[in-house]
Amino acid sequence: MKYILRSLLRSTGYDIFRVKFQTHENCEYSTITPYASYSPWLNDTNFQSVYQIVKANTLVDVYRCYELWQTVAQSQHVEGDILEVGVWRGGTGCLIAKQAPNKTVYLCDTFEGVVKAGENDSGYTGGEHADTSQNIVNKLADTLNVKNISILKGIFPEETGHKIKSKKFSFCHIDVDTYQSARDTFDWVWPKLSTGGIVIFDDYGFYNCAGVTKIVNEERGKPNRIVLHNLNGHGIIIKI
Ligand SMILES: C[S@@+](CC[C@H](N)C(=O)[O-])C[C@H]1O[C@@H](n2cnc3c(N)ncnc32)[C@H](O)[C@@H]1O
Structure with a gap:
């Protein structure tokens, strides 16, 4: 009944189920409910065997985790290593x-919480997510029998970027919550990203992470990249 009513209303161009609830610096925010229901993560047994273990250690929902899982697989033949800032x-x-x-x-990661909050940020003020340690990450890696991580503690890129400055990268996950951390990370990694490489910004479109939306939008229209807005909360930039 709800779907029939919705279809009828939509045919008139009006949707009462679309609730506009917030505005921030000319950006509109509303509830988003895509109509597609294809859910391949539910019966992807390889993904589920890992996700069921990591889910207690992540703030990222299954939709975004599955997109990371799929895009990492698709970029495996692109030259370079992988960078995550915001662990x-x-x-x-x-x-x-x-x-x-x-x-x-x-x-x-700083392992001491979010840094570089400023006027472009709508929700973060600094110091959030300090409730972690390198030891927690190492224990999770051991549980998963993961051997290919290298943890760099400190503010990125200023305090740790020099340790990997000669590397090339195929994939970068930026999950840092503030505009300036995201901007500094992106500007650092972009020249080192191979063609075909992918940068995924977490929190794109989240009301309390307006700075992340701003930096991704600033990249749209620049040369040699495709910028994608995924409704799950990922901003994706592919180097072409
Ligand atoms: C939302 S959490 C990351 C969540 C994680 N990806 C997960 O799976 O849940 C954001 C992290 O970014 C880190 N961070 C923010 N800016 C940073 C920077 N410039 N350098 C290093 N770490 C940073 C914070 O310390 C925090 O742990």
């Missing part, structure tokens, strides 16, 4: 590492 308790980082056993996955 927290290691959930997404170890999921990525499990999917890319032939690459080194550099996991970069």
Whole structure:
């Protein structure tokens, strides 16, 4: 009944189920309910065997975790290693590492919480997500029998980027919550990203991470890249 009513209303161009609820600096935010229902993560047994272990160590939902799982697999033949900035308790980082056993996955975090919050950020003020440690990440990696991670503790890129500055990268997951951390990470990794490489920004479109939406939108229209807005909360940039 609800779907018939919705279809009828939509044919008039009006949808009462679309609730506009917030605006931030000319960005509109509303509830988003895609109509597609294909859910391949439910019967992907390889993914599920890893996800059921990492889910207690991640803030990232299954939709985004599955996109990381699939995009890492598709970029395995692109030259270079993998970078994640914003590791927290290691959930997404170890999921990525499990999917890319032939690459080194550099996991970069302050392990003292979010940094570089500023005027472009709508929700974060600094210091959030400090409830973690390198030991927690190492324990998760051991549980998964993951051997290909390298943890770099400190503010990225200023305090740890020099340790991997000569590397090339095929994939980068940026999950840092603030505009300036995301901007500094992207500007650092972009020249080192191989053609065909992928950068995924977590929190794109989240109301409390307006800075992440801003930086991804700033990249749209620049040369040699495709910028994708995924409704699951990922901003994706592919180098072409
Ligand atoms: C939302 S958490 C990451 C979540 C994680 N990917 C997961 O699977 O749940 C954000 C992390 O980014 C880290 N962070 C933010 N800016 C950073 C920076 N410039 N350098 C290093 N770590 C940073 C914080 O310490 C925090 O642990």
